Amino acid sequence: MGSVTATVGPPTDAHVTPWFRTFGAIVAAGFRRHATYRQAAVAGVVTNTVFGFLRCYIFLAATGAAGTVAGYDRAQLGTFVWAGQGLLAVIAIWGWTDLADRIRTGEVAADLLRPVHPVTSYLAVDLGRAGFAALARLVPPLVVGPLFFAVYLPRHWATVPLFLVSVLLAVVVCFGCRYLVNATAYWLQDVRGPMILWTLGSGVLAGLYFPLGFLPGWLEATLRYATPFPGILQIPLDVLVERESMPTNLGLVGLQVVWAVLLLALCRLVQRRAERRLVVQGG
């Protein structure tokens, strides 16, 4: 029995695996966990693709005779829609209630018993999930869209890597928002109300229902610089279709970095507050 018991002391610096290896292992586990739900991925791809057609036709109709609207030409709108349909699952804008469910059932106690901060471990799992979604859900719409519509391909070599960085940041920003919405369960138990507000608000403010350029200039600017929402979808898509110059795009990605850091800090703060008043439900 000796080998099972506490014959080895707690980890010290001498044999501590670096922090990022722990983080990486949780990311990989998140990838594997979500990769087990393949049928759900197929159903999601079909839905995203059908709605891609619908959205694309509506936006193209808005261009009218001039062939442009709000600074997008028809090909840019095609890319905006089809890449956007693929990104929906990568950022997991809707339907994530894992944390809220675990708070409601008391399972969150198990998360608190791990030697990793809950925000860190949930983020790692989410990045793993996003990684799987990037393969299973982002690629199909990007292949289907160009078969039926004109799409815009980036002209600047740096756009593609910048887009990938922007998507990664979009996942983190979206995760931060979702974590905060879910964390209301610490106070409310039932998060249906905040969740409905989030679903409605995020769709409009992130540029999913229409590109934010469709809005009056002052409103678009306010949303873009004063809220994290465009960083969830609008910014990565604008980077991809090169709507702005490269320096502006770099600035927009920088803005995502700021929001990502702020939101993660806020998540940690909220988590700390919540833990002080936590009531673990049921035994």
Add this chain to the structure above:
Amino acid sequence: MNVIEMDGLRKEFTVRVRAGVLRREKRTVTAVDGVDLRVERGEMLGYIGPNGAGKSTTLKMLTGVLMPSAGQARVCGLRPVADRTRLALRIGVVFGQRSQLWWDLPLRESFDLLRHVYRVPAGAHAARLTRCRELLDLDAFLDTPVRQLSLGQRMRGELTAALLHGPEVLFLDEPTIGLDVVSKQAVRGFLAELGRAGDTTLVLTTHDLADIERLCRRLVVIDHGRVVHDGSIAELHRRYGSRRMVVAELDSALPEPPVLPGAPVQRVEADGRRLVFALERASVAEVVAGLAGLATLRDISIVEPDIEEVVTRLYASERKGPLLTPGV
């Protein structure tokens, strides 16, 4: 050396109760009411009490999940809430009603992930896992996703998961709840072996007193958030007057139940042909001798005191009123 120290540990919850059509009243419920306890390294402590007594709440405060309303706790010299992530590396926890395994992953992958989460050196992890596989018979379902495991299989997985980082203290909150006899035996046998090794401190809450009898030398009984007994099982029997019983089978019933000094009749069964005496001051020999003069004895057996019965009486007396002095 004390591994666990509690001083005046207290937890209150606020509940809102309906007091009218729209009015809600706040009420404070005290789940744990000033518990003082010291647990030494290597002890195996049974922590029992009726539903709602405050057992799980105490464990959650000791593991850093819940913030105490008052009082102090130290586990492995750390403050559970403030140092929670550091403490997590040194303790193992099994909540019988919750899972710490990843629902979607096979057991093997959950264990592998835990190695990284707890930053355990590969060699130590492999050695512990091999030992658990042998003792808990895990091989048959090591590649099955956790969501497909039976309760008994999952619980064996949970125990392994709690031990892979070699914790100094193992907290078990009803680890045998809902398990069948075979799985219960497997879990008990495993914990007994762990206890024999002597360097892991074990705190066990349970409703199954057989777990306690089999595993724990020290028993703490808690009710209404207060400690009402702290000592060995034998002491509990002595304090609450649990007695050994003598069951006498007679050839034929006596017209009146016999009066034997120091051994009152507890029950008369089988139409008077079976008599159950409680040994208070008399010895077994005295009861046998006393009976032999009155009737023909067919058989005689001695029943050791039943812990369930003692604890039932203890809970019942607590419900009626504070017959016992708390915190003894």
